[in-house]
Amino acid sequence: MTSTVVDGRRLRLRLLQPGDAELLTRFFWRLSRETVYRRFFSPITLPNETLLKRLVDVDHCEREALIALDDQGIVGVARYGTGPGESHDIAVVVADDWQGRGLGALLLRRLAHIARLRGISSFHATMLGDNARAQSLVRGLSPHVTMRFESGYVEADIPLRPTA
Numbered sequence: 001m002t003s004t005v006v007d008g009r010r011l012r013l014r015l016l017q018p019g020d021a022e023l024l025t026r027f028f029w030r031l032s033r034e035t036v037y038r039r040f041f042s043p044i045t046l047p048n049e050t051l052l053k054r055l056v057d058v059d060h061c062e063r064e065a066l067i068a069l070d071d072q073g074i075v076g077v078a079r080y081g082t083g084p085g086e087s088h089d090i091a092v093v094v095a096d097d098w099q100g101r102g103l104g105a106l107l108l109r110r111l112a113h114i115a116r117l118r119g120i121s122s123f124h125a126t127m128l129g130d131n132a133r134a135q136s137l138v139r140g141l142s143p144h145v146t147m148r149f150e151s152g153y154v155e156a157d158i159p160l161r162p163t164a
Contacts, residue, residue, distance in 0.1 A: 007101040008071065013110065016065035016077070023050045024065075027074035030095040038131055039093040061118060062088075066111050068103060078107035079114060080123060087124040087157065088115065092137065104137050112141060116160050123158040 004011055028036070028047045036044050038101040044051070058065050058079070065079035075095045078087040088113070094104045112123065116138045123141070129152050138156045139145050 004106065006068075006098075006103050006106060011075065011103075012069045013067070013107075014067060015060060016056060016058055016067050016079075018056050018058075020067070020074075021056050023069075023074050024052060024055055024077075026072075027077070028077070028093065030073075030097075031093065032096045035093065035096055035099075038128055038134070039091060043126065064111065064114060064118075066107055068098075068107060068116070076103045076107050078104070080111060080113040080120070087122045089124050090123045090158075092134070093130050099133070102131075105140055108137060108141055112160055121159065121161050123160060125156040125158065127154045127156070128152070129154055 059092045063081040068076040078092045080090045144159045
C-alpha cells in the first residue's frame with residue numbers, strides 16, 4: 001500500500017482484493033447516477049452480486065484493479081482486463097467529490113506502469129461520445145493515442161510503449 005497526496009488530501013493506493021466487495025458496494029453509493037452511467041453505459045441502480053463478483057475478479061496479471069481510499073473508503077478505481085487482440089480494456093471511475101482533482105490520471109498512470117511491468121503493450125478504452133473528461137484522461141496517458149467515433153462512442157487505442 002502506498003500513500004499519496006492529491007489536491008492536498010492524503011490517499012492510500014492499493015490493488016483490489018477479492019474480499020473488497022463490501023468496499024465496492026459502499027463506493028457505488030458515493031457515485032452520482034451520471035457517474036454510474038458514464039462508467040457502465042447503463043443506469044444501474046443497485047450493484048447486484050453478479051456485478052460485484054465480476055468487479056472483484058482480478059487475477060493480478062490479465063485482470064487488475066487499483067483502488068484509491070480515503071478515510072471513508074474507496075474514492076477511485078482504475079482497472080484493466082483482457083480486450084481485443086494484444087490490448088487490454090480499461091475503465092476508470094472516481095467519486096464525484098474527487099473528480100477534477102487529478103485522481104483519475106494518477107490511477108491510470110499507476111495502472112499503466114503495472115501493466116508495462118507485466119508485459120502489456122496497449123490499452124483500449126470505450127467512452128461515451130460526450131465524455132470529454134474521459135477522452136482528455138486517455139489522451140494524457142500517451143502522445144500516440146488514436147481515437148475514433150463509432151455509434152455514439154469513442155474508441156481509443158493507447159500504446160503503453162513508445163512507438164517507432
